[in-house]
Amino acid sequence: MYVELKNINKSFGNFKASNDVSFGIEKGKLIGLLGPSGSGKTTILRMIAGLETPDSGDIIVNDKVVNNVPASKRGIGFVFQSYALFRYMTVFDNIAFGLKIQKVPENEIKERVLELVKLTGLSGLENRYPSQLSGGQRQRVAFARALAPNPKLLLLDEPFAAIDAKVRHELRHWLKEMIAKLGVTSIFVTHDQDEAIEVADEIIIMNKGGIDQIGNPLEVYSNPKTAFVASFFGQPSIFKDYNKFRRFDPVGEVDQVIVRPEFVKVTKKTETQKYQNSAEEGVVTDVAFRGTGLELTILVNGENITARRRFDQAPIEVGEKVDVFIYRIFATAGDKVYPLENQSLREPVVVI
């Protein structure tokens, strides 16, 4: 393990920001620290960087306990959510700042800065001030500045939060590639599940100061270990009683049932439903345009279920009666999650 946290606790007054947090990160990995606001992810990042001190527990970087090592000696690059670019310095001076502090010879600084400027696609902007750059460009400068002193560990706090949707998408891929190319161990904080799934090699999901689950994106998505994780991904419909839907294995008392839109198949009455026998009838109560498709809200057995439909499928209108087949649900009891599959999927299908 390159970075290791052992039983970290941290409180701000009465607020417990970190509750017995432990995890390890392998060298060269890109880790997404995912959680809703207030879940304590930024605090973890700031403690690794040395901007906050844990109340108890050890932070280990490269086999050394760094609790008492000052932030500036930890060899960490940090990209702030607001970028925190020095607004009275040019792009060049911003990137060169760390090297100048380390008293690197002038010609080496120049070489390194120009190399980074080229790498981050900022050529020609060296003499601009941060206020003369677009959001995406500022993000690249912040990234280049953090990388300039060759950090062993790169920390990014909500790196894409302040960028508009289209550029954000491009930057995600760019950042993932860039970090893979440089091989620097990186941790980024995000509250955006799509971002974490798209970018991270591994996701650490935080909730209320503690860690709920650690795993690769596919794992945490398809096998949530806690009720929180199960409900955090997608735009799930949540309701109380799974007995309302037929053909799911009984698991006893449950607190809630989570249905993700991607696990719901909607068919018009005129279309063929593969699992006709176990489909339920519902009434469409809302149709919303979602850019990539339609989002349908369907009232089935007294519960509103969200489902998606592509544009190339026949349109559905509000008030229409449709068949709804649910492939999979997550039933949660306490902190346990039971992924339940529709029994029909296991039976031989008879197509009439």
Added chain:
Amino acid sequence: MNKETTSSKVTKWVLISISFIFIALMLLLPLITVIIEAFKQGWDVYKQAVVDDYTVHAVLLTVEATVFAVIINTVFGLSAAWSLTKFNFKGKKILTTLIDLPVTVSPIIAGLIFLLTFGRQSPLFPILQDLDIKIVFAVPGIVLATIFVTFPFISRELIPVLESRGNDEEEAAALMGAGGFTIFRKVTFPHIKWAFLYGVVLCTARAMGEFGAVSVLSGHLRGKTNTLPLHVEILFNEFQYVPAFAVASILVVMAIIILILRSVIEYTGMRKSNVR
């Protein structure tokens, strides 16, 4: 043109006229009077009053007190603004409130406070006498009084600027290993530069014109503890009107220079912050 825009036009011109008439009556007229009175008996009398030994001494003392006040208040203002915006500590509220005290307290009272603290009745007086330190009715008293009345000016300009920008840049610089002084010089100061200079100008202007507190502490010893405003008062009380106005005109000129400086700083600061 409809009714509404006509009436708002009228309002506009009425307000503008009121402002101009007010300024003309309250500011320009007295200023012009000062200049006219000063030159009433011609250039020679004016010159004589200005190059008079006592006047020259008063000018020098005023400059001395101003320089001390500005230097000390710069140090104090920067530390106060810095500590109030960057740290959380007990007594922060009290400090914030106390900074404003000199503006709210009458200067005469400020003078009296110092007189009672350092004068003959004070328990401190014997100690000061043993150490051969004279404060009351001496130059240190004047400097002290000037510092007191001007000390909020610089910190008051800096606090809003520092508050509005947060600590991110400083944190980023510290993470890269920059020391406190480097951070201040390279990251913080460029940002507060214009507000700081503006504060210095205001502090200077106020220090030069200070009358009340200084009047109590100075003792009006001509050629020793007389600042320009006090000198004007003495001359005036002695019915030497022309010299009084002549000396007053020196203060006016100094004030105008400060005003020009202020406008330049404001203009430059605004342009710079627009670009960046």
